[in-house]
Amino acid sequence: MKSKNEKITDGKPKSAGAKSTKAAAKSKSANFIDSGKIKSDEADFIQTYLKSDGSAVKTFFKLYKGHYGELALSTFFWLLKTSPVWILPIITANLIDLVTESKTGVNVMPAFFANLIFAIVIHVQNIPTHTLHAKYFSRAKRSVEAGLRGAMVRKLQQLSISFHKEMETGRIQSKIMRDVENIELLSSQILITLLDIVVSVIVTCLVIIIKNPLIFLIFLISVPVAAFSVMPFKNMLKSQNKSFHKEIERTSANVMDMVALIPITRSHALENREINKMNKQLYSVANRGYELDVTNNLFGAVTWVVISLFNILCLAVCVYFAMKDKITIGDISIYTNYFAQLLAKVSSVIALIPIFSKGLQSVDSVGEILKSYDIEEYKNKKKITSLKGEFEFKNVFFHYNDDERLVLKDFNLTVKQGETIALVGESGSGKSTVVNMAIGLFTPTSGEITIDGKNIKDLDMHSVRKRIAVVPQNTILFNGTIKENITYGRPNVTKAELDKAIEAANLKHVIDKLPDGINTDIGEHGGKLSGGQRQRISIARAIIRNPDVIIFDEATSALDTVSEAEIQAAINNLTKDRTTFIVAHRLSTIRSADKIAVVSSGHCVEYGTYDELMEKKGEFYRYKMTQS
Secondary structure: OOOOOOEOEOOEOHHHHHHHHHHHHHHHHHOOOOHHHHHHHHHHHHHHHHOOOOOHHHHHHHOOOOOHHHHHHHHHHHHHHHHHHHHHHHHHHHHHHHHHHHOOOOOOHHHHHHHHHHHHHHHHOHHHHHHHHHHHHHHHHHHHHHHHHHHHHHHHHHEOHHHHHHOOHHHHHHHHHHHHHHHHHHHHHHHHHHHHHHHHHHHHHHHHHHHOHHHHHHHHHHHHHHHHOOOOHHHHHHHHHHHHHHHHHHHHHHHHHHHHHHHHHHHOOOHHHHHHHHHHHHHHHHHHHHHHHHHHHHHHHHHHHHHHHHHHHHHHHHHHHHHOOOOOHHHHHHHHHHHHHHHHHHHHHHHHHHHHHHHHHHHHHHHHHHOOOOEOOOOOOEOOOOOOOOEEEEEEEEOOOOOOOOOEEEEEEEEOOOOEEEEEOOOOOOHHHHHHHHOOOOOOOEEEEEEOOEEHHHEOHHHHHOOEEEEOOOOOOOOOEHHHHHOOOOOOOEHHHHHHHHHHOOOHHHHHOOOOHHHOEOOHHHOOOOHHHHHHHHHHHHHOOOOOEEEEEOOOOOOOHHHHHHHHHHHHHHOOOOEEEEEOOOHHHHOOOOEEEEEEOOEEEEEEOHHHHHHHOOHHHHHHHHHO
């Protein structure tokens, strides 16, 4: 029989968790990609971008720092596995020349079988060498891919709330998924296709120089001419790729907004408005894509024609030389094959320009996150081990980065240990900003905020927030079970603690009615529950942290009158001996607060107990009478 205080880990007994850990460890040993290496890559990627000189190309190659050994091995096995491509034209030419020699009565069979066996061997070796090449290259590429995404996730967790207010969620999602995918594609093209091209050019040039320097001159002239003929497309493709990329990001953000608004849209019969709005955006993307497609295809057609004309020229020259007995018939095969390969590689490089442009644009796009300095930095700042909960706002002024209008103006407030302070006032007066500043999500533009007598700018707020619980105005839940949402950040909570939190948040009778009880899946953002049920889960999540300071930002706003009274009783019990901030519009919920601060236009215009403010018959009295 389980002990009442047995630790809960994802709904399984501890012994099962131990087995799971062993299985995970065994699985990890079989993984080809080292998760520890990925974690170290994350920090390196952030530093790479912060130290970047703005060159997307240099930044791209620096992403592979630490993986150069794997890339070297991949290159070695790639050279072996692709060797048939360069050797086969020589073998083909040898076999053709053997046909000519056999007409003279010479025994060519030993040479015939030697060439044949060699051709078979170099082709069969492709299987192991190709596999090893793919393993080492994929290991480097996928490590960078996972590390780069991990670096963005890490940086997003460090960036200030102001940054997140300015950057749409859809754009962030696009950068993490689509842009990293583009960089991964760029990796494949640069580190394989370009290598293929470079080696092919070197091998081809060496063979042709040795056999016939005159033919080499044709090669030497044709390659730069072919490349030069398509250079006018470079800037056009770069500009159109950038425009298309921005339009995709904008569309991604709009789609996420549209999905989030579907309940409101449906409730107000605004479906057609949203359809028309999204169609306009989607057609804008389509038009940008159309312009890019037309340019890409024109680019491809010009490239094909130029390459084909040079192939014809090479064939004509080789045939002419063979007719003049300056080269053998077999040499025609070598030269035309190598020339076709060479120009095909040049064509490949030219065709890759759109991919390069898109990939490098994505390298820069990722930098919008990784290069940002707008982070919460707590290095060398004081960590706290206990929190009394004394707060003081001294002449605080504050405005958001993208808006010069002051949200708080010369704001002053003192909160003693264990006090319950209610913040009231009209919407937009600055109440939520005050509590957000109390937990360090925003820092004062000027003025000072202290916690337990220490300036908030000198404290490691991460250590402070571990002792604070917040119940936000807009309930934030994730797709999972009720238990997972309540125990978020507390995976080893005991059953007794869990039951206590459920009881205190008045959730027990709700859970008892659900088919799977506490393990009921609540859907995306808790969509399967009512607003009041979601708010109670949020309150239970705060309770289970056993905090020293509690912040309720309109915590009972989604509850009916009966539930509100029940939750209010639980809140009153919870706030005993704890510093508590309550942001409220319903003044009936703050009757028992120790002090009430009336906030108006960023100022604390009144401060006192409920009775004191009612007797004063000022702003608070007017709000109260309005709600009566």
